[in-house]
Amino acid sequence: MEPSIFRYILKYSKRQQVMIVLVTLASLPFYYASLDVPKLIVNDALDSASSEFPLPFQILGFEFFGLDQKPLLYAYCALFLALVLINGGFKYLLNVMKGVMGERMLRRLRYQLLARALRFPLPHFRRVSSGEIIPMVTSEVEPLGGYIGDAVVLPLYQGGLLLTAIFFIFAQDFYMGAAAIALYPIQGWLIPKLQRKVNLLGKDRVKEVRKLSERIAEATQSSQEIHAHDTVRWELADFSARFGRIYDIRYRIYTLKFLAKFLNNFMSQLTPFFFFSIGGYYVIEGQLSLGALVAVLAAYKDLPGPWNELLTYYQTKEDSRIKYQQVIDQFDPPGLRDEALVGGDHETPPPLAGAIEVSNLGYSEDGDPLVDALSMTIPIGRRVALAGDAASGKGELTMLLARLIDPTAGRVTAGGVDLKSVPEALTGRRIAYVGPNTPLLSASLVDNLTYGLKHRPLRPFDYAAEVPAARRRRAMMEARLSGNAEDDCNDDWIDYGAAGAAAPEALIHAITRVLDLADMSPDVYQFGLRGTIDPLLKPDAAWRVLEARAALREQLAETDLADLVEPFDPTRYNLNATVAENLLFGTSRDDTFVGTRLAENAYVRKVLDDTGLTDDLLTMGYEVAQTMIELFADLPPEHEFFAQFSFIGSEDLPEYQALLRRTEPGKLEALAEPDRLRLLNLPFQLIPARHRLGKIDEAMRERLLVARRAFAEGLPARYRDTIAFFDPATYNGLTSLQDNILFGKVAYGKAQAAQRIGDLISQLVEALGLREIVIEVGLDFPAGIGGTRLTPVQRQKLALARALLKRPDVLILNEATASFDGPSQAHVLTSLLGEFEGRTLIWALHRASLAKYFDQVVVLKGGRVAQTGTFTELLGKDGPLSQLVSAE
Amino acid sequence: MSLNQDVEALRAISLFAKVEPSKLKLLAFTSERLTFKADEELFHQGDPGDALYIILDGEADVLLDAPNGPIKVATVGKHGFFGDIAILCNVPRTATVKATKPLETLRISKDLFYQLVTQFPQISIEIMRELAMRLDKTTRDYREAAAKLKQGA
Structure with a gap:
């Protein structure tokens, strides 16, 4: 990479820099004219005797037509307004040009850094941590973009403004010009001296911050060890010391910076002192017009702006120079892999021959x-x-x-x-x-x-439907202008042939084969049973799952396992499901209908009211609360039974006890809404087969079935998408493959029912050739950050399968x-x-x-x-x- | 089968005779009611032991694995219990238990069992009595077997 930031700028942005300079130069005459107009207004339009009119209208010394006093004033004012607009326009154009150039250069620099990091020799990663590399590529180079945009044009433009203003002042009077710049040499000598000290501190600061981010990365990654060894206090002490060092450096930087600012401001304020004393003397003596003094003062107001900009520029320039140097040094380790050997567009080479x-x-x-x-x-x-x-x-x-x-x-x-x-x-x-x-x-x-099959883009992505091709082309052009890769991650990069698949659809066969070889199939199969498919996108697969559902039903009927599962039947109450599940008779997509808080939903309450269930459920809630208090009130609040068995959490128990004392069956109608909710939510959790409380009798089941039908028939349109009903003839896209095949509840009270049903489902999946579908669903399982949702052994198996696939x-x-x-x-x-x-x-x-x-x-x-x-x-x-x- | 029936059944068992009804109800509510068909195994010798079983109805055989097929060492009937050794001593199941008739059981998990024993000393005494009786029977069996061996020799 280029050894200094200036060479880097020169190499990659020469043309744009020249363009910006040209536009800046073009703007200067307008700026000068805008300084000239106030003087003309005061001297010609206002301060002349009426007998001298018509006077010529002039721009930058060129005289045009003559005008009377008032028209001349109006003409100059109009000119002033026009110049303000033009100057503003130039400023806008320049800012955009600089921004674009700076950002492109930043993008290029980051890309080059990252491309180099990908060529680092592997052992180098033992010496540098991601904690160091990340801030270098992200935050450390960030200010360089701003600097690169300004690198050439700012000194030229602000220098130009400064020179124009100085030239203008000199044009009015030599001595005043001399006064205006008298202190610049002192400032120009003193400020860099201070800056050098700031630079050295800046270098230290960058190093210190890098070490800090490395330590933060280390501490977050080894949080397990920190807790295992009770070393939080030691860690905090270490961080405290690091923050302290950074504070010290920053404190010294600030004091130096503010000292420079103070000196600078003081000297700038001295100059008007000269103007008033020397200029005033000349005006009284009649050697200088009052208009000229006013114009000089107006021009001088513009001097500190550019001057300060130039000083700040000098500071950022130094800052950027150091940052660039410090970053580049880190990206040039010995043994960097040759650029020509890494990446690039290569056909797959023929098989290795020979030993x-x-x-x-x-x-x-x-x-x-x-x-x-x-x-x-x-x-x-x-x-x-x-x-x-x-x-x-x-x-x-x-x-x-x-x-x-x-x-x-x-x-x-x-x-x-x-x-x-x-x-x-x-x-x-x-x-x-x-x-x-x-x-x-x-x-x-x-x-x-x-x-392991993605070496280069092979089939372009079809953008027709998604993004207009023009937008894609623009993105490609931007990438080219920043020297970035123009490859598109959306394209199909997978080399199916390398995996031995003739077509993309055949890849799944290759994948199942390597999963078998790596002993990963059982794991992926389990992920698949817990996952689901969208029946609209994969109607065939959904159909096959429904076949498995029917086959399971048949097999259960044939063997003596029938009592292990209670299937979902729209016309029957399911004794192994909760009251809530029996009422909804479907799967909820979100938390619109939550089993334990079902009574909070207004539509559910309406259904209960319409079917006359509210009062009975209130009474039932009262009785359940009574039973829960009887069973659990004596247990210590932290007892695990609360979480495992109680319908009422230990923290809510006193509230329920108070509630039961306040009321009694028959008076529940009169309860306030929050109390009613408390009671109504309880019976929804009842599972007759499990809890054996005897609350859901035959008649109650019939009435709940009526409510089930009413719930489905009257479901408002806004809820249609949030629930998928249990329908024996359709695939439920909101529940897992396993539950879709089972389509029912595993019965309580039968030994090892869940395991035996699981085995039966596995046999069926195998026999019906569904395994590939389940595996395909399992393959969508997210591996998590760094693969952490898998066990270390599963990660290794997947890595083996990946290696075999190619x-x-x-x-x-x-x-x-x-x-x-x-x-x-x-x-x-x-x-x-x-x-x-x-x-x-x-x-x-x-x-x-x-x-x-x-x-x-x-x-x-x-x-x-x-x-x-x-x-x-x-x-x-x-x-x-x-x-x-x-x-x- | 309602919770109250379970409580009635538990009350009839000597093990829980002195336990107050509300605690029996908690026991019934937090334990699992499991049914087995005839010839179904409840657990096998060597399985990890995680629960105690109480027979509410039916009958089961206790079998020991031996080189030439399992040997029946005991039969447990209504209100009997088994599985206590594995959870008291933290060892794998010492024998296989197999239902001989349709079996209704209450499965009490290890945690729940310890909870009960610490709260109700009466249960510990009952268990001690049961264990002592088993030991007495085993000793008698051993004496007989030894005598037989001596005669044979």
């Missing part, structure tokens, strides 16, 4: 040799296990083979090509690498899986399954060894004994090859492998 040769390979970090003069050959199509202890260098070797880190000596070649000199299009597409802890994107599972020639695993449990580990090991039979698999194992399933074992020790051969061969000898295995 992987490692010759004299060395890799060291901070002078420590981790891989040391290592040589070996891995023939193509071989499954190789790398064994060794933590210091053996096997992890580093896998990263060198995948070309994630660059060797410090020797080389790795594949088919005779040195990996160091080939574009990442080869290493990133033909080789796959999975490390021990793979971070995921904060996106859906499917986005995470296809991430069908690499060489799969390199670095202890990728170390966190797995036994069965998963065995499953993945077997499936991967099967999948890579005749392909190349290089696996750095966390347990040497697993190596027995591989074609070849390479044992590493101290960064060198200690042994190589088949497992049985090596285990027979007394050597490193037998030591490793027996140590397990």
Whole structure:
């Protein structure tokens, strides 16, 4: 990158800067004229004897037609107004031009910084934290945009204004001109002296703030450790000290800045003193007209403005120079990857042919040799296990083979090509690498899986319907003008062919296959059962789910499991569901209808009134409250039973006790609305089969069924979209796939009912070929920030599936399954060894004994090859492998 | 099956004879009523133990796994209880329990059980009595078995 901000400005914005300067120059004559007009008004139009008229109307010394006194005054006033408008217009135009240029340059700078960060050698990220990089790319460079916009034009424009004003004053009188600028040399000498001190402090401040953000990032990421070790106080002390240092620096900056301001203001105020004394003397002597003195004073009023702007400019210039320097220095680490090898538009290279040769390979970090003069050959199509202890260098070797880190000596070649000199299009597409802890994107599972197929845009996005093409073109043009990438993330980037899918629709088959291989299918299947589909977007899938619903019903009837589920039947009361569920008989999209607060909804109350249920529910509420108080009043308020079993929370219990004392059945009608609500909400939570309170008798069920029908029939239009009713013949888009298949309630009081039904549903899904649909829904499950909604093992499985999806020639695993449990580990090991039979698999194992399933074992020790051969061969000898295995 | 019926059934059990009715109601409300068909297993030897079962109606066999098929060691009938050892000693289930007739049970979770025992010493005494009786029976069985072995030898 350019070593200084001035060269950077010159390289990328020369043309725009020249344009801005030209417009500025064009504006100066108008500015000068606007200074001249007041003098003409006073001297010619007002101060002349009437006998001298008609006088010529003049602009910038050019004389035009003669006019009488009043017309001349009006003409000059009109000219003054016109000039004010023109000057304002120029200012507006210039500000826009500067803003656009500054923002484009800022965008370019940020892009270049980020592009460089993406080329950092990986070990560098151990030295710089995201806490340091983020503020550099975001807030630290922010002021540079403003400065770049002003870089050339501000000194020219404000300098021009200043010179114009000074020239004007000189034109009136030499001595007054001299007085106006007499103090400038002193100011010009003193201010930079102060500024240099401010600059040094500014540098310290930037460094200190960077360290602070690094510490904040560290503290937020390790909050678990902070609480686990009770170190909050220590952390706060550390932050207090850091804030204190920043305060000190800022305090010193401010005192220096304000001192400079004070000196500057004082000197500016001295000048009018000269004007009044010297100018006044000349006016009295008759050597200077009063009009000229007024004009000089008016012109002088314009002097401090530009002068102060110039001084501020000088300060920002210095500030920006330092900031640029400090940021750029951080983005030029040694070992930055060659720009030509990263990204770019490459066709997918042909499969790797020929063996992987490692010759004299060395890799060291901070002078420590981790891989040391290592040589070996891995023939193509071989499954190789790398064994060794933590210091053996096997992890580093896998990263060198995948070309994630660059060797410090020797080389790795594949088919005779040195990996160091080939574009990442080869290493990133033909080789796959999975490390021990793979971070995921904060996106859906499917986005995470296809991430490894997105190397370049392949099919343009059809904007016809969404955004006018013109807007898209404008965005592209802006990107070009700022030197940014013009690729469109909306395009289809997925290389379906690389995954072995002939068409986008076939990708799901490839995905289910790799999920099976990585033992991730059961997890995704569970996500899928809990997810749902939009029946309007996927009518076929919804139809298949309904078939499964019918099949489940049939199967339950055939076996003796029928009493495990009570299906939803519009004509029957469901004893395993709450009263609220029985009344609504549907799923609510939002909190319009909440089961525990159903009585708060005005429409529900209307239905209850219309069907004559209100009074009975009030009485029932009274009785339920009575029972709850009887059961739970003696328990301590924090007892877990309140949360688990009580309809009334411990904090509300006293209120209910008071309420029951105030009233009795028969007088409930007279209760105030809040009390009525309290009682009415209770019976809605009753589940007859579970609570066995005997409140919902046969007659009550019939009446609730009437209310159910009334609720659905009279539902106001505004609620239509907020509820999806339970209809045996339609898919309910607001509830999960599992609940759509079950379409009922698992019965209470039957041992292991939920698990047995779950198993039955799984069998059905399998038998009806629904599995792919469920998996597809599960693939929409969001992985969370960094994949944190998945368990660490699920993250690793997904990372493995992603690596497999791109069908690499060489799969390199670095202890990728170390966190797995036994069965998963065995499953993945077997499936991967099967999948890579005749392909190349290089696996750095966390347990040497697993190596027995591989074609070849390479044992590493101290960064060198200690042994190589088949497992049985090596285990027979007394050597490193037998030591490793027996140590397990 | 209403809550009040459950309370009546609990009251008839010696274990809860001295417990006041309102507490029995809480017990019935917070415990789970589970039904089993004949031949259905309630739990298997070695399962983690998380609850005590009280038989409200029906009958169940207590079985021990042995090399040549399960051995029946006891039969529990109406108002009997089982599952106490696993939750008292925090060990896996020591035997398998299988319904021999349609079975109505009340399943009392471990937490609820401890709650009851600490609040009502009467329950602890009843459980001690039950355990002592079982120990006495086991000792007698052992004596007989030993005697038989001696005769055989």
